[in-house]
Amino acid sequence: KQGGSDVRANTTTAVAQADGSFLITGHKWFTSAPNSDLLLVLAQLPEGLSCFFVPRILPDGSRNNIALQRLKNKLGNHSNASSEVEYHEAVGWLVGEPGRGVRTIIEMVNMTRLDCATASAAVMRNGTTAAAHHANYRSAFGAKLVDQPLMRNVLADLHVDAEASTLTALWLADLTDRAMRDERAAQLRRISLAISKYFICKRAPMHAAEALECLGGNGYVEDSRMPRLFRESPLMSIWEGSGNVAALDTLRAIGREPQTLEVLFDELDAATGADRAYDDALAAVKGSFADMSTLEYRARDIVGRLASLLSASLLIRHGHPAVADAYVNSRLDGSWGSVYGTLGGGVDTAALIARATPKV
Numbered sequence: 001k002q003g004g005s006d007v008r009a010n011t012t013t014a015v016a017q018a019d020g021s022f023l024i025t026g027h028k029w030f031t032s033a034p035n036s037d038l039l040l041v042l043a044q045l046p047e048g049l050s051c052f053f054v055p056r057i058l059p060d061g062s063r064n065n066i067a068l069q070r071l072k073n074k075l076g077n078h079s080n081a082s083s084e085v086e087y088h089e090a091v092g093w094l095v096g097e098p099g100r101g102v103r104t105i106i107e108m109v110n111m112t113r114l115d116c117a118t119a120s121a122a123v124m125r126n127g128t129t130a131a132a133h134h135a136n137y138r139s140a141f142g143a144k145l146v147d148q149p150l151m152r153n154v155l156a157d158l159h160v161d162a163e164a165s166t167l168t169a170l171w172l173a174d175l176t177d178r179a180m181r182d183e184r185a186a187q188l189r190r191i192s193l194a195i196s197k198y199f200i201c202k203r204a205p206m207h208a209a210e211a212l213e214c215l216g217g218n219g220y221v222e223d224s225r226m227p228r229l230f231r232e233s234p235l236m237s238i239w240e241g242s243g244n245v246a247a248l249d250t251l252r253a254i255g256r257e258p259q260t261l262e263v264l265f266d267e268l269d270a271a272t273g274a275d276r277a278y279d280d281a282l283a284a285v286k287g288s289f290a291d292m293s294t295l296e297y298r299a300r301d302i303v304g305r306l307a308s309l310l311s312a313s314l315l316i317r318h319g320h321p322a323v324a325d326a327y328v329n330s331r332l333d334g335s336w337g338s339v340y341g342t343l344g345g346g347v348d349t350a351a352l353i354a355r356a357t358p359k360v
C-alpha cells in the first residue's frame, strides 16, 4: 500500500471546485479516531502533495463521502479505533499552500511526536511506581523484595529512565511554547523533539517488560494493568515516524539546517564541567560526525547518543543529583548492561527508590 512512512508516495487526489472546495478521492490504510469531527488529509494537487480539512459532517448536515472499510484488529491501543478508509469525492478545504502539504501537516505531527514522547515517559513512570509499590509489599525468601539488593538495582534502574524521560518530555513541552516566539528555541525544539521522540519511545517497551516482571506472574495478568502498558508501549515508536525513519529524519534535518545541531551542542555544552563521564561522552559524539559517508548506517547510534546526552544535561542542571549521577554513570560511560538491573556500584538506590515509590 502507498503512503505510510513514505508520505510523498500518497496517491489520493484532490480536484478543485468552483466554490473553493475540493473533491478528494483515494484510500488511507491507517486512519485513527475515524469518528473525529474532522480529519486532516493529504492529497495530490497539480502543485504537489497538499493538506486538506475534511469534516465528517458537511455544513448542510449531510455525511461526507468517507467510507470506513474496516477497523484494525490491533495488538493494543484498543480504546483508540484505527481504520481503513476510502474517500469517494469527499469534500475538503485546502489548509496552507497548495503543494506544501507536508510542511503544513508537520505542525500537527510535531505535536503528536511530543505526545508520543510524553506518553512513553508516562508509561515508564506508571510501570515504575507499580513495580516499586509491589516490591514494598511482596516478600520472598524471607524479606521484602524492595530490601533485596538485586531488586533494588532493577527498581533504581527503571526509575532512572522514567525520571530522565519525564524531565525531557516536560522540558520539550515548555520548549514547544517558547518556540512560538523565539527562533533559537524553535531550532532547538526541531532537533531535540526528533532525537527524544526516537529515543524515549524506543526505551518504553523494554521498560514496560521489566516493570511487568517485577510483579512476577501477577504482572502478566490483566488485573495488574501491566499488560496494557506493555501492549501500548511499542506503538509510540511506530507512530509519526518509526525508529529508523525518525533517526534518519533527524540526520536529514541536521543536513538541511546545520544550525540546529549547533544550538543543540550549545545547550549540551551548558552542562559540562559537572561530570567527567558527561564531558567525555559529549566530546565523543561531536567527533562521530567526522565520517559523513557512514552516517546513515550509524543513525540510530548517533541519534540515541544525542538524546541520552540531552536527558543527562537536563538532569545535571535541573534534576535530582542522585538520578543525574546514576544516569550519567551508566548510560553515558559505557558501563551499563543491555538490560535493566545492571547499574554499577556507588548508586544511591535509596534515593532513587524513594522517588519511584508512591506515597500511600
Ligand SMILES: Cc1cc2nc3c(=O)[nH]c(=O)nc-3n(C[C@H](O)[C@H](O)[C@H](O)COP(=O)(O)OP(=O)(O)OC[C@H]3O[C@@H](n4cnc5c(N)ncnc54)[C@H](O)[C@@H]3O)c2cc1C
Pocket: 003, 004, 005, 006, 030, 031, 032, 033, 074, 077, 082, 235, 238, 239, 240, 241, 242, 243, 244, 245, 246, 248
Ligand atoms: C495503531 C496505529 C494507528 C495509526 N494511525 C494513523 C493515522 O491516524 N494516520 C496516519 O497517517 N497513519 C497512522 N498510522 C500509520 C503509521 O504512522 C505508520 O504505520 C508508521 O509511520 C510506519 O509507516 P509504515 O507502516 O508505512 O511502515 P514502513 O514505512 O513500511 O516501514 C517498515 C519498517 O521499515 C523501516 N524503514 C522505512 N524506511 C526506511 C529507510 N529508508 N531506511 C531504513 N529503514 C526504513 C521503518 O522504520 C519500519 O521499521 C497508524 C499506525 C498504527 C500502528
